[in-house]
Amino acid sequence: MTTPVLISLKGISRTYRMGGETLHALDGVDLDILTNDYVAIIGSSGSGKSTMMNIMGCLDTPSAGQYTLDGEAVSEMTGKQLASVRNRKIGFIFQSFNLLPRVDALHNVMQPLVYQQVSYRKRKKRAEEMLERVGLAGRMGHQPNELSGGQRQRVAIARALVTAPSILLADEPTGNLDSATTVDILNLFDELHREGQTIIMVTHEPDIADRCHRQVRLKDGQVIEDVRSGQPTNSSL
Amino acid sequence: MFIFLEAFRSAMRAISASKMRSFLTSLGIIIGVASIIAVVSLVQGLEDSITSQFEGYGSNSLFIQQRRDNYGRLIGDLTDDDLIKLRGIDGIAAISPQTFVFEYNGVHYEGTQHSADVVGVMPDFSEMDNSYPEIGRFINTADANSRKKVAVIGPKVRDELGMPENPIGEFIQYGPHWLKVIGVLESKGQMMGQDLDNYVYIPYPTAVGIMGYQAQPFVIFVARVADVDRIDAITERVRSTLRRNHGLRADDENDFNIQSSDQVLQSIGQITQIITWVFGGIVGISLLVGGIGIMNIMLVSVTERTREVGICKALGATRADILLQFLLEAVIISLIGGVVGLALGYGLGAGVANLIPNFPPSEVPFWAIMLALGFSSGVGIVFGILPAAKAARLDPIDALRYE
Numbered sequence: 001m002t003t004p005v006l007i008s009l010k011g012i013s014r015t016y017r018m019g020g021e022t023l024h025a026l027d028g029v030d031l032d033i034l035t036n037d038y039v040a041i042i043g044s045s046g047s048g049k050s051t052m053m054n055i056m057g058c059l060d061t062p063s064a065g066q067y068t069l070d071g072e073a074v075s076e077m078t079g080k081q082l083a084s085v086r087n088r089k090i091g092f093i094f095q096s097f098n099l100l101p102r103v104d105a106l107h108n109v110m111q112p113l114v115y116q117q118v119s120y121r122k123r124k125k126r127a128e129e130m131l132e133r134v135g136l137a138g139r140m141g142h143q144p145n146e147l148s149g150g151q152r153q154r155v156a157i158a159r160a161l162v163t164a165p166s167i168l169l170a171d172e173p174t175g176n177l178d179s180a181t182t183v184d185i186l187n188l189f190d191e192l193h194r195e196g197q198t199i200i201m202v203t204h205e206p207d208i209a210d211r212c213h214r215q216v217r218l219k220d221g222q223v224i225e226d227v228r229s230g231q232p233t234n235s236s237l
Numbered sequence: 238m239f240i241f242l243e244a245f246r247s248a249m250r251a252i253s254a255s256k257m258r259s260f261l262t263s264l265g266i267i268i269g270v271a272s273i274i275a276v277v278s279l280v281q282g283l284e285d286s287i288t289s290q291f292e293g294y295g296s297n298s299l300f301i302q303q304r305r306d307n308y309g310r311l312i313g314d315l316t317d318d319d320l321i322k323l324r325g326i327d328g329i330a331a332i333s334p335q336t337f338v339f340e341y342n343g344v345h346y347e348g349t350q351h352s353a354d355v356v357g358v359m360p361d362f363s364e365m366d367n368s369y370p371e372i373g374r375f376i377n378t379a380d381a382n383s384r385k386k387v388a389v390i391g392p393k394v395r396d397e398l399g400m401p402e403n404p405i406g407e408f409i410q411y412g413p414h415w416l417k418v419i420g421v422l423e424s425k426g427q428m429m430g431q432d433l434d435n436y437v438y439i440p441y442p443t444a445v446g447i448m449g450y451q452a453q454p455f456v457i458f459v460a461r462v463a464d465v466d467r468i469d470a471i472t473e474r475v476r477s478t479l480r481r482n483h484g485l486r487a488d489d490e491n492d493f494n495i496q497s498s499d500q501v502l503q504s505i506g507q508i509t510q511i512i513t514w515v516f517g518g519i520v521g522i523s524l525l526v527g528g529i530g531i532m533n534i535m536l537v538s539v540t541e542r543t544r545e546v547g548i549c550k551a552l553g554a555t556r557a558d559i560l561l562q563f564l565l566e567a568v569i570i571s572l573i574g575g576v577v578g579l580a581l582g583y584g585l586g587a588g589v590a591n592l593i594p595n596f597p598p599s600e601v602p603f604w605a606i607m608l609a610l611g612f613s614s615g616v617g618i619v620f621g622i623l624p625a626a627k628a629a630r631l632d633p634i635d636a637l638r639y640e
């Protein structure tokens with residue numbers, strides 16, 4: 001039995017023009033991500049990690065190559081379709097949390113559902129469930145600046161998961177957290193993975209990368225290493 | 238509808254998050270709309286008051302005046318002979334000249350002076366002007382024929398001069414002339430800043446005698462036609478009678494003007510309309526300035542919230558979602574300005590009308606309310622679209638990186 005391919009990158013390149021020079025941020029990347037994969041993308045700064053995340057997250061479009069996400073040919077899509085894919089299929093977690101300021105935790109988590117035209121009552125219910133799931137039942141009415149870093153990242157995780165996305169993209173999710181909180185958040189990721197969530201995480205810390213079941217190393221916009229240290233577990237335990 | 242409601246929700250959230258700034262932003266609109274409404278309400282109040290005064294004459298009145306040339310000088314004359322000829326026209330029920338005498342300052346009674354308008358009229362005037370005596374009688378034909386120095390006075394004149402309650406037979410002095418009081422009119426109150434009880438009516442021939450040396454006194458003939466449906470035909474008869482009487486040839490211009498009270502109302506309406514538009518235009522400039530203020534603040538706001546826009550796009554917001562949110566924000570700010578300005582202008586107009594003595598009460602017509610609200614939301618759309626489009630166009634990656 002083969003595990004279905006969730007993300008397929010074929011010959012993905014991304015070039016930028018800087019003055020007269022052409023910069024290859026990604027240079028012909030081929031990569032398949034399977035359902036329930038738990039992937040760490042590692043590499044030095046400037047290796048193309050972020051560009052790859054942006055492309056997989058549909059925030060950026062490749063200059064060349066084919067990107068298929070969950071059976072949909074993303075590289076052919078219009079801006080409006082990309083927005084819809086971001087909304088339905090992708091959950092983002094950022095290093096700097098990127099919560100909406102002046103908006104409490106509950107409404108932050110409700111926001112992605114606004115773009116799915118979910119009614120207020122249903123939004124609220126699903127957001128509350130998700131915040132309970134990440135252990136913030138008592139913090140729903142707090143604004144981001146009233147929460148600790150770990151709590152903020154939990155809100156961000158709840159927000160990423162509230163749409164039940166196919167894939168969770170985390171860009172250095174613990175980069176701004178102390179070590180104790182980092183362990184908490186990573187335990188949460190492990191848990192989500194056990195429940196069947198596909199997770200792709202950018203990190204530069206070997207300890208964190210070791211917890212993932214697959215490490216993809218980038219250098220100069222190319223995949224130079226792809227090591228699997230565990231099998232994707234099946235979601236139907 | 239859903240997307241609209243949600244955009245409204247987030248726009249309101251953004252506005253209430255920075256109340257002071259939103260208020261200052263809408264201040265330009267508030268001032269603009271308030272001044273429009275204040276001016277319009279005052280002009281409308283004035284127009285209504287003038288109109289109701291002329292309506293007192295009824296739509297069956299004709300006003301015949303000497304024509305003025307381009308320098309405001311009187312051309313032609315309206316003579317006693319004209320009056321007699323016009324009275325002979327079939328269909329004219331009543332006609333009276335009306336001339337204001339400005340020879341001397343005020344009237345006197347036993348050492349008390351009071352300034353009142355002295356007007357020369359004929360007996361028909363009483364009925365046409367709805368001026369009926371409460372005590373005594375009005376001027377009659379005998380008074381007119383023999384140029385009697387008699388006067389019918391308004392109740393205010395009597396009171397101000399300290400005359401007895403029944404002043405019939407008393408004499409008031411106008412310059413060197415002694416006028417015997419033969420009647421006191423019923424009180425009519427005030428209209429359009431004029432005290433209608435402050436007149437001294439004397440026989441028209443007497444007035445002409447007092448003004449003796451003036452070659453051309455300013456006279457209006459007020460005529461009432463018996464049948465209002467025939468007013469056009471009768472106007473034509475008046476015109477041809479006067480032309481013949483003045484010896485005008487076929488290609489001469491009229492040296493008089495004939496207006497029905499409808500025409501007078503129309504020209505008053507035209508004047509107030511011009512005033513309204515001129516002031517409206519001036520105030521429109523202030524709305525333009527207010528709109529630029531909104532655009533300025535919205536541009537700053539978009540820059541400030543670049544990262545927020547990036548987050549929303551990462552969460553799945555389309556360009557339309559972002560555009561609508563920022564556009565609605567601008568529209569709401571200026572619409573709130575419009576509503577506040579409306580209330581403020583209403584108060585301002587009422588206050589000014591109260592402050593100026595004898596000024597009629599202000600009135601805000603419905604169209605002005607719709608115009609103010611429509612204009613302010615229009616300003617919001619016009620000046621909000623550019624910043625909103627700028628926000629919608631932001632690249633999500635750049636926006637997320639923005640510090």
